[in-house]
Amino acid sequence: MKILHTADWHIGKKLHKQDLFSDFDYFIDWLVKCIQENKIDLVLVSGDVFDLANPSHEAKTQYYQSLLKLKSLGIQLIITGGNHDSPSMLNAPKKLLAEMNIHIIGGMPENPIEALIPITDQTGNVKLVVAAVPYLRNTDIQHQEIAKNYEERLERLKQGISLHFNNLAKLAKEKYSSVPCIAMGHLFAKGVSTSESERDIQIGNQAGIEASQFGDYFNYIALGHIHQPQQVKSNTPIYYSGSPIQLSFSERKDQKRVLMLDTKQGFQPISIPIPSFRKLIKIKGSFESVKNQLKTLPEPSKLKNLIEIELTEKAYQPSLTFKLNELIEGFNEPKFEIVKHRIYFEEVQNQLGDTEAKSQQLEELQAKEVFDKKLNEVKIGVKERKLVELAFTELLNEIEES
Structure with missing residues (x-):
């Protein structure tokens, strides 16, 4: 058999x-x-x-x-x-x-x-x-x-x-x-x-x-x-x-x-x-690197290839957000689509806080990630935290199963 x-x-x-x-x-x-x-x-x-x-x-x-x-x-x-x-x-x-x-x-x-x-x-x-x-x-x-x-x-x-x-x-x-x-x-x-x-x-x-x-x-x-x-x-x-x-x-x-x-x-x-019917492409690097990688994409697949961009620069540059958005809006490859992008700055001024966290949209996070972020903001013991996490996970499972 x-x-x-x-x-x-x-x-x-x-x-x-x-x-x-x-x-x-x-x-x-x-x-x-x-x-x-x-x-x-x-x-x-x-x-x-x-x-x-x-x-x-x-x-x-x-x-x-x-x-x-x-x-x-x-x-x-x-x-x-x-x-x-x-x-x-x-x-x-x-x-x-x-x-x-x-x-x-x-x-x-x-x-x-x-x-x-x-x-x-x-x-x-x-x-x-x-x-x-x-x-x-x-x-x-x-x-x-x-x-x-x-x-x-x-x-x-x-x-x-x-x-x-x-x-x-x-x-x-x-x-x-x-x-x-x-x-x-x-x-x-x-x-x-x-x-x-x-x-x-x-x-x-x-x-x-x-x-x-x-x-x-x-x-x-x-x-x-x-x-x-x-x-x-x-x-x-x-x-x-x-x-x-x-x-x-x-x-x-x-x-x-x-x-x-x-x-x-x-x-x-x-x-x-199983043959691949579409490619998922992750592009990482500086603005110039991302720009160049978008010009040298792989061969098209049967289905539209999806692209995720992670732009990383050392120093904080407010203008980069505008430049990246402009680059994405001007991207015109019929067999490719940019579905997600984010920016990380390695050196961030203290008054700007956590830029990575600010650049993340709520919809990008799982429910458990949001809960963990909230737990990190409060003072709670290790044993108490485990019990709270257990209760949350069980509630989350019940919601998803219903």
């Missing part, structure tokens, strides 16, 4: 007000060809199908159109919810999609056995079982006892996540002991690198679990949430496929990919690179 692992589609994502619908359309068209060429039997999508819990009409339309394209290939498809997804929204057409061999696990079912999905061949024999674990919310892993402190709360979160995977491993062993078992998850594992487009989950990612906490029963663990493709160090193959398209400028150098497993050969995946 051949299996393809992908995750973090983030349909409806906007990058500095530029929508990425065309990027995703190109990806799906490429994915269809990839599935056909490699004769894939099963596709796993490990969470964050949408970028928002309440996606736009356009995002939902693109999602269902993509499912129809994949369904026409005659494959089986399993989709789990991520921290950006609404479980109820994903689960709404669950029964209908199941008739099309598309299995949806938007949130953790009350009966864990429902998260075990047997994969059969054409004769009806079970060849593989998938433990489809979605993003585990606080309500899924709450303990009856109230944690005494911040560290105890973190430890209980880790134990709760680990318990879900180990319970499913036990159920799979009891019911499908003669076939391999693959797990899906949407979480933060320790020791991985993140990008700026990932929201904090489970108390600012500090509840990241160790590879050993997944247990040793699963043959492969297909993870989502981290957008940079990478492997988690473990005896078991544990991989993040990464996002299929670039979702932030911090991902501009990533080679996006999907992962393919051929169970006849084992459970070490093969990385299949």
Whole structure:
């Protein structure tokens, strides 16, 4: 059996007000060809199908159109919810999609056995079982006892996540002991690198679990949430496929990919690179350097290339703001667009305060960054700050999940 692992589609994502619908359309068209060429039997999508819990009409339309394209290939498809997804929204057409061999696990079912999905061949024999674990919310892993402190709360979160995977491993062993078992998850594992487009989950990612906490029963663990493709160090193959398209400028150098497993050969995946449909270009330097770099841009892509400018000068020069704006207004390259710019001065007069902070717009900051800036302005002890940060993160998670 051949299996393809992908995750973090983030349909409806906007990058500095530029929508990425065309990027995703190109990806799906490429994915269809990839599935056909490699004769894939099963596709796993490990969470964050949408970028928002309440996606736009356009995002939902693109999602269902993509499912129809994949369904026409005659494959089986399993989709789990991520921290950006609404479980109820994903689960709404669950029964209908199941008739099309598309299995949806938007949130953790009350009966864990429902998260075990047997994969059969054409004769009806079970060849593989998938433990489809979605993003585990606080309500899924709450303990009856109230944690005494911040560290105890973190430890209980880790134990709760680990318990879900180990319970499913036990159920799979009891019911499908003669076939391999693959797990899906949407979480933060320790020791991985993140990008700026990932929201904090489970108390600012500090509840990241160790590879050993997944247990040793699963043959492969297909993870989502981290957008940079990478492997988690473990005896078991544990991989993040990464996002299929670039979702932030911090991902501009990533080679996006999907992962393919051929169970006849084992459970070490093969990385299949996804072609780049547009470039994200970051230009840094002095005014003259920025000006020259805008004249020597790379070859155009299928889609409009997006540019972020970071102008850095040693001495404070008020006129530079005007000159940079004038340069941007005069920029006229049809296949390129400047979507963000900022200025930093290395030497700043004391009376001007923190120019970097002033140059940042509120819309550029994440909610956690704004909260941290406010906390830095007040006198608060280390333990008290941790408790306040914990309360804020839990409130933020509740808001995003609703």
